[in-house]
Amino acid sequence: MNWDRPHRDPCHACLACDVRRQAICAALDDQDVGALEAIMTATALDANATLVHEGDPRRRVYSLTGGMLRLSTLLPDGRRQITGFLMPGDYLGLADDDTYALSAEAVVPSQLCSFPVAQMDGLMARFPRLKDRLHLMTRTALRQARDNQIVLGRLAPVEKVASFLLVTAQRAAAAGQAGDVVNLPMTRADIADYLGLTVETVSRSFTKLKVQDLIHLPDPHHVTLVDRHALQAVAGWSA
Amino acid sequence: MNWDRPHRDPCHACLACDVRRQAICAALDDQDVGALEAIMTATALDANATLVHEGDPRRRVYSLTGGMLRLSTLLPDGRRQITGFLMPGDYLGLADDDTYALSAEAVVPSQLCSFPVAQMDGLMARFPRLKDRLHLMTRTALRQARDNQIVLGRLAPVEKVASFLLVTAQRAAAAGQAGDVVNLPMTRADIADYLGLTVETVSRSFTKLKVQDLIHLPDPHHVTLVDRHALQAVAGWSA
């Protein structure tokens, strides 16, 4: 096991949590959230640590509170497809039934809440709003996955990268991290496996956007969106 | 409007429906299904008729009973991405919130049940199993969309087509249509826009599979799966 030992903050951690209003717990008010907290185990992951393996029995579900996770699957010959990056407030286990359909690894050191599925199911029966929120998050995830099909199927490399930057910025904004500088904790290889490209093509696409002055690249993990409007045009958003 | 005028079968159509055990109505037993039938309007669509437009307010949801629908979205410059084909028993409106995220058109003449969202919401409140089934179908759709990301992102053209044939055969089997001959009502252009390819590349991929004797093509809309195992290997399923 390569994650830190579980710990539980005794001082009403949930009420002070950064993602109290974004995550699954937002379905419960301050009185009821204790029930969720009671079945929760806070855990931490080192960078690149594996949380769940594709095909493993789905015994726990998770809510990410800090850091970033990548969801991926491997083809027999080693090709990898990353189907999404989880940001704080996101939930892991929305689509899975009895086994995990995807592997989940930490991109950077991450913190999350871990719940046994059986007890989570019990809580959903007790608090309908919890179940409703899970359903809502599933629908949102479905829309995201479908948007991604457009990106993967019909966009050219530069367009894919532009789209990726805009979506990432948007999600960061939704999580409270507004501003024109986007944090990209993942590697270029991760981005490539997410967008269906090679590392080289991703790098070249970044360079193209930089040369056109649509973005700045202070360092590989930070991108400044200089011209959001032009980026949207490149990404094929609206006319 | 290019669909036939609505009609209602007076003789308990739901109980005799082909997809009674697959569609949303499977959540209700024969006593309760009348409540669903009461708010239902049976409609028919001509081939290529548009059922809903991307961006339109989501006032009705649908359950396909016969034929086939394609879900698609357009980029400003005309590029099209088909995100899925709906087969009998499938539900339209799973992911959408207040507006439809995708357009839906009939591939061939199709029949479906139409429900006003408000009344469907009421029924979901009255029959929790109905809501649960919707949630289940949403999760399934999410898994399908993610599987599709792998196909779009990491498979070569022939692999994409092989995968498409196998998935289509599998879904037809789940709907009761077993056998090694797959029905492909959609055009090559539809398949291309689904797999992120051009019409020509799709056609060439079919030819390659045919030359290798993995499939037969009695006509463009019927494919016989000659060697399922070899097809699975081509599609990158398992080792």
Added chain:
DNA sequence: CGCATAATTGAATTGCCTCAATCCTTGTGG
């Protein structure tokens, strides 16, 4: 039976990927 649309096949081009080298940052040990 003829037209319009769809599907297939062919030739040429473009652009992404492959292979390879260099640069840069980061962290480690001397």
Added chain:
DNA sequence: CCACAAGGATTGAGGCAATTCAATTATGCG
């Protein structure tokens, strides 16, 4: 504190595969 090692990112050159452009064949409908 500096040198070095190691992994990631970027840049360059060349090949190949999917696309584009174009023509032919097949299919289906009036």
